[in-house]
Amino acid sequence: DARVTQTPRHKVTEMGQEVTMRCQPILGHNTVFWYRQTMMQGLELLAYFRNRAPLDDSGMPKDRFSAEMPDATLATLKIQPSEPRDSAVYFCASGLAGDRAETQYFGPGTRLLVL
Amino acid sequence: AQSVTQLGSHVSVSEGALVLLRCNYSSSVPPYLFWYVQYPNQGLQLLLKYTSAATLVKGINGFEAEFKKSETSFHLTKPSAHMSDAAEYFCAVGWRASNTGKLIFGQGTTLQVKP
Numbered sequence: 751d752a753r754v755t756q757t758p759r760h761k762v763t764e765m766g767q768e769v770t771m772r773c774q775p776i777l778g779h780n781t782v783f784w785y786r787q788t789m790m791q792g793l794e795l796l797a798y799f800r801n802r803a804p805l806d807d808s809g810m811p812k813d814r815f816s817a818e819m820p821d822a823t824l825a826t827l828k829i830q831p832s833e834p835r836d837s838a839v840y841f842c843a844s845g846l847a848g849d850r851a852e853t854q855y856f857g858p859g860t861r862l863l864v865l
Numbered sequence: 866a867q868s869v870t871q872l873g874s875h876v877s878v879s880e881g882a883l884v885l886l887r888c889n890y891s892s893s894v895p896p897y898l899f900w901y902v903q904y905p906n907q908g909l910q911l912l913l914k915y916t917s918a919a920t921l922v923k924g925i926n927g928f929e930a931e932f933k934k935s936e937t938s939f940h941l942t943k944p945s946a947h948m949s950d951a952a953e954y955f956c957a958v959g960w961r962a963s964n965t966g967k968l969i970f971g972q973g974t975t976l977q978v979k980p
Contacts, residue, residue, distance in 0.1 A: 754908075781966040783966075783967075792970075792972045792973060793955065793970050793973070795967070795970075798966075798967060800966070805967075806967075841908055841909070843909075845966040846966070847966040852897060852959045852966040852968070853899070853911055853914060854966065854968055855911070856901075856908035856909040856910070857908050858907060858908045859907075859908050861906075
């Protein structure tokens, strides 16, 4: 059963520290999405990639956030330096662009708490 | 521009009662439409999707949704609610000819099921 995996599942850190979240998309998928979910803002799209190339990262605070895909099996989202307002659940999703329905498959999320 | 509106951020039903979660979309091109469910502390899971094959779409766990172009709606229903249906539900729209797989998500509706 193919699934999107995310690590770590939980992260507690102090303000100013670097945080790196990792995502392994479903094998063969060519699009990867990063979302942030909070009670106040709901589900926000931060960035997405197709064939490892960034298509849009306009939802991401550029000064502290960065997203990359070093290879087709790994996507990373980095926050440096982290701030308390970054506390949220971060989801990765993958899909197959060109697929008729373009379904996105979500990982379990990384729950981040910045103190 | 594409958008999704979910009417009612919270819906409460009694166990065994009809579940109706409302979703309206705006799209300048023929859309793909999705319903996702999120259980506490989990990622989003696909419930069902509309891809133009049939206007009435059946999904998992007894849910179904009907695409009504004239009303630009894609409401989610289930004849009889179970306690296990308590979760947050998201409607999303994508569109054909997109080569990104990007979806626009609604704000979500929390379903409460009372015994």
